[in-house]
Amino acid sequence: MELQQLVSSIAADVTPDGAVADYIPALARIDPHAFGLAVATLDGEVFGAGDFETPFSIQSISKAFMLALALSQGDDVWSRVGREPSGSPFNSLVQLETEQGIPRNPFINAGALVVTDHLGYGAADKLLKFLRRESGNPDVDVDPEVAKSELDHSDRNRALAHFMASYGNMRNNVDVVLHEYVRQCSIEMSCADLARATLFLARHGVRNDGTRLLAVSGAKRVNAVMLTCGTYDAAGQFAYRVGLPGKSGVGGGIIAVVPGKCAIAVWSPGLDARGNSVAGLDALDRFTTLTGWSVF
Numbered sequence: 007m008e009l010q011q012l013v014s015s016i017a018a019d020v021t022p023d024g025a026v027a028d029y030i031p032a033l034a035r036i037d038p039h040a041f042g043l044a045v046a047t048l049d050g051e052v053f054g055a056g057d058f059e060t061p062f063s064i065q066s067i068s069k070a071f072m073l074a075l076a077l078s079q080g081d082d083v084w085s086r087v088g089r090e091p092s093g094s095p096f097n098s099l100v101q102l103e104t105e106q107g108i109p110r111n112p113f114i115n116a117g118a119l120v121v122t123d124h125l126g127y128g129a130a131d132k133l134l135k136f137l138r139r140e141s142g143n144p145d146v147d148v149d150p151e152v153a154k155s156e157l158d159h160s161d162r163n164r165a166l167a168h169f170m171a172s173y174g175n176m177r178n179n180v181d182v183v184l185h186e187y188v189r190q191c192s193i194e195m196s197c198a199d200l201a202r203a204t205l206f207l208a209r210h211g212v213r214n215d216g217t218r219l220l221a222v223s224g225a226k227r228v229n230a231v232m233l234t235c236g237t238y239d240a241a242g243q244f245a246y247r248v249g250l251p252g253k254s255g256v257g258g259g260i261i262a263v264v265p266g267k268c269a270i271a272v273w274s275p276g277l278d279a280r281g282n283s284v285a286g287l288d289a290l291d292r293f294t295t296l297t298g299w300s301v302f
């Protein structure tokens with residue numbers, strides 16, 4: 007089947023379900039029935055269906071790009087954050103105390119706060135610049151309303167950051183780190199933008215302009231951490247059903263990578279209990295089952 011036909015038939019077959027994230031009030035207003043799917047092939051061509059051009063809040067999908075940016079500067083971030091699945095919710099505090107303020111991985115909130123701190127002041131602007139270039143969309147930007155809403159409801163993330171600071175694992179002021187973090191999470195992109203922006207991970211580290219962000223081994227590592235940790239305490243289920251490196255966000259988006267072939271972005275705001283898009287997971291499951299494209 008042609009890719010366009012495949013993407014359209016998956017979009018026609020899935021049924022949006024689940025509950026919209028409401029702990030960030032600005033996200034609670036999104037239509038839970040929206041659904042978009044885009045597949046970008048290595049040459050940058052995009053096949054999309056449904057609401058694939060509608061911008062949405064990328065939330066924790068930003069964590070995958072932030073890790074890539076941090077690793078493009080070297081490996082030293084690994085002295086401050088682990089790379090094991092947490093088996094705990096994305097905003098959990100419990101492991102931090104027994105593990106002396108070193109978060110399990112860069113894709114739970116604690117880990118992403120450390121990566122943000124590692125990149126320091128201007129981290130969100132650096133990410134924005136990268137995403138605009140890779141997506142080819144100069145209008146990619148932060149939604150200020152979501153950023154404010156998130157900052158106004160950031161007690162949990164603030165607690166995580168202060169707790170890590172107490173172990174000496176925060177270099178910058180917690181307010182600065184939180185400001186950078188909520189801006190990254192509040193970036194709005196469409197599935198088409200995200201699929202194009204994720205292509206460097208399918209191209210073993212090579213950006214859309216042919217330059218390299220990461221060495222082959224660096225891209226392998228980001229993909230590996232996405233596979234094992236990208237969907238929090240559902241990473242086992244995601245690997246089982248989808249069989250690809252993936253990263254989700256509570257805005258209802260998920261990116262996934264087929265190394266050497268394509269990047270996929272799917273969006274449907276209804277979430278399951280672990281904070282992953284119900285229809286997004288279903289669509290990716292169908293995609294890898296129908297194409298046989300998986301890392302296994």
Ligand SMILES: NC(=O)CC[C@H](N)C(=O)O
Pocket residue numbers: 064065066067096097115156163191254255256257281
């Ligand atoms: N899983 C997510 O997408 C969580 C991101 C969200 N901005 C938070 O910090 O809680």
